[in-house]
Amino acid sequence: MKKNHSILFCPVAFFCLSIVFSCSPVKYIKPLDKNQHAATISFGGPLIKYGSATIPIPFLVGNYGYGIDSSLTGFASFNITSALFGNFQVELGATKQLLNQKKYIPAVSITPIANIIYRNKEAFKLYPQLAVNAFWEYGKQKNMVYIGLDNWFELAQKRAYEVKQSNHVIFMPTIGHSFTGKKWNFIIEGKIIAPNLSNEKLVVDYETPLKKHGALGVYLGYTRKF
């Protein structure tokens, strides 16, 4: 019966999730070189059933990053999809490399982000995010494989009508690969969004290997370094 009615509000989840979970891959797994600049455009999102098809959410995010030093990169992202809805959404963050790779022992980086969505004085949200990633570079080109955990934090205690906001952390196990060129990177990333949360009894059918939990997100990103 869900299919009979849910088509109507698929787009709700379609866009609110695109806005909420559009954090990847527009962040840096490995920091840029010192004083290096980079611009990234990213496309993709959670997979949902839309009618009889399974489609990724076509969010679009632009990003600019700067290598503050060789282990610290600051960046800002602008969510273009969100902007089309009249919302001003930016992500401000930094990636700090904590450990260097030692053969098979991966390098580790951490990325705190402030995700800000503003529409008007009454409609403003700040979502802190924290991503921890382990990555391995390999080959001449220094292509990179990474795994990580992205975390979104909901600070609000109440939802609409004073209903208690029960989940305050949405975590997303992530796996990705970066193809590296001299002046560019191409990233493909997959993640399971909120595998701990039931996706039943919602207005949308999420596609996920876990069936009744979470959503599967697929993302592509192209970075130009200069």
Next chain:
Amino acid sequence: MKKIIFLTLTVLSFTSCLRLDDNLFNPASIKITEYKLDNYTGDLDFRLDVTYQIPDSLIHIFQLSSQAADESKATNIYAIYIGNIDSISSDSVIMYCHGNRDHMDFYWERAKLLANTKTKNRFGVLMIDYRGFGLSEGKPTEKGLYADVDAALKWLKIKGLTNDRLIMYGFSLGSAPATKLSVGDYSMKPAKLLLEAPFASAEVMVQDASGLAMPGIFFTDLQINNAEEIKKVQQPFFWIHGEADDFLNIDTHGAIVYSHYNGIYKEANRIPNAGHGSIPETFGFQNYLNAVGDFITQH
């Protein structure tokens, strides 16, 4: 150049107007040329057996003219009345506000079922296709929902129905006009309100979908808010919702609406194992009719 890009993106944020409002409505993508009712072969939530059949002489398909206060011209919409039109002046009538999908053929079984409340054709049932649905002209809008149901109430009033014999029933999307027209300044005011699988608000839908407490206005300008409107309802209120509703969660939608009601009488019917569209079937058609009928006749 960077400044120009930044300025463009910022301006884009505050001038763009993509909204999800139109997605509230889900009329059939293929236009129909006639109502088929019992001969409809499309998807249905359930199909009744012949014992619920309505004689052809008591099925009336006709057009109404709907015009909101600020509209310059009227929109023709279609309606079906089940019962004897000539006895509306003495009968009680259920105004059935259907859900968001397809058209009246899809909801025919539901309207027919209600026409069997207590005994066959004891209550008249009026159902309309909102503008943009079925054969009705125009494009669905929130404002249009209210205007269209009001046009139906106007017709009932002209036929001699009085407020004390008007029963308002809203299913899913139909819970919005059903609730709104129970309290607002419209052609008639119902004596009782019944809501099946109502939604609380578009904001709750957004929050359910994202799992986060984000403002609905990020995505929609819809003003529909049953959870607030129900606070103004004083008429006896009947709520029925499937506990297994995987479209409008019983706890985040229906239960909120029910808890906000402050009128003279309210009744909750939580139906185990029932989904969004399967309440009458899962509950059992006769159990459903008994619950509805008892509420209408006893409260």
